[in-house]
Amino acid sequence: MSENLLERTTADVLRSILDEATGDLVVVDPNGTVIESLVDIAVDYDGDLPALNVLADDRLLKDVMDDFLVAADAADLVDDGGMALRELDGDADNTLLVGEDELYAVVAADEQVAALSADDDEFIADAYETYRGRFDDAERFNLRTPAISRIRTTLDEDIGEAVRADFDGVLESLETARGDGDGLDEVTISLLVAAKNDVLLYDISKWGEDVGIASKATFSRTKTRLEEMGLIDTEKVPIDVGRPRLRLKLGDDSLRDADSGELASVAHRMLN
Template structure:
């Protein structure tokens, strides 16, 4: 039996997650489909089945450049709820394979049209073939730290207000990518500056959690200073060179909510 599907991508995955406790195999997702699967899995409140994804390496590399999606993906991997593999051959169709059905997906913008089949012979053939491809695929290594670990360590090591500001900014943004704008390192520095945190403390935290190296934090701090967004002041210590306390160049920005502050600062870049 075949049924035509036509609905939002997230709704498709919610339905699939609710209907099985067995592993789900997702083959050749588009970038938007991969993002929808990760976001839906991250927000799913019931017991989540294991999600196994076979994707083109370029699709996974693009996903890894998006901090929000990559950190949520890392969280799912850390929970043993998701695994990623790449294959040399890229399949023509995007398919979801379950124990009792296959769903072939065709994407139009943010909607999915697809054909769902529960024909026993077809499902068995497809599952055997694609599970073999899964077993032969190469594991994709994600270097982004899990978002839950980022938030927990930020609260424990730097302070709850900094974590709250950081999380507020993250949830207000569609994506955070590296480049000339405000990436995750720049945002960490700016919410630290909003709370008068030492550069040493926030950069050590960032390196320890796997967000970026101390050198990256230092280079980003210099770039933000050159843009007239960030400032520092020297703080004497008992032994060694003074450390730098981060400050916003325009201290009136601290009166704004964290997400509005970041939005205003981005406009200055």
């Protein structure tokens, strides 16, 4: 029989539940913090991760997945079969984590988070059957962000190891990557690390479109905005046939002097 869990954070509660789970889990009507914490825990989980079948409000999923850092990790989990995301029709009374042998309701109060467990085996079995059925019947959530592992592999192969290393360094320095004033989006990050390494706009935008980050047009518009704001410069590179291509350069000494871990914070200050 499962026991009630009382922890300091949502992440601590969820990690305890995953450690105790004996099979797959249906995660019903989670809030944004639960989804982000599940993704963060699952990508680095040490042990046999139970399959996480997330049944959540589609508007909430879209909002959470607007953060590239969360979405790219979630896409890895989806690709590997560790997580499935589906749209909840209606809602539940609480955030639930339901397995064949366990049922928890996650409740936050003041500075603590609890997972309150059910102790009736028949009720748990009925709840699992109910919510597993709702999950199986639900619409699959369209996660458009490519998996972070694919991004890293193709960036390494198509653009270069140094650019991939700088890309990783920028991501590690960020708490969010939304591009809404709280962080830099994935296109801006890609262009900045490309400029740090003197990469052609054509090459980074083609890579970005091929891997599924954004279209070439989006890369071009973002480049223009960054150039107008002084973050990026370009120089023309002649080619044998057609118009010259543009080589990206960092446009400010503070950016040129920054390492990959500092690049995002310097760029963020300049953009704001």
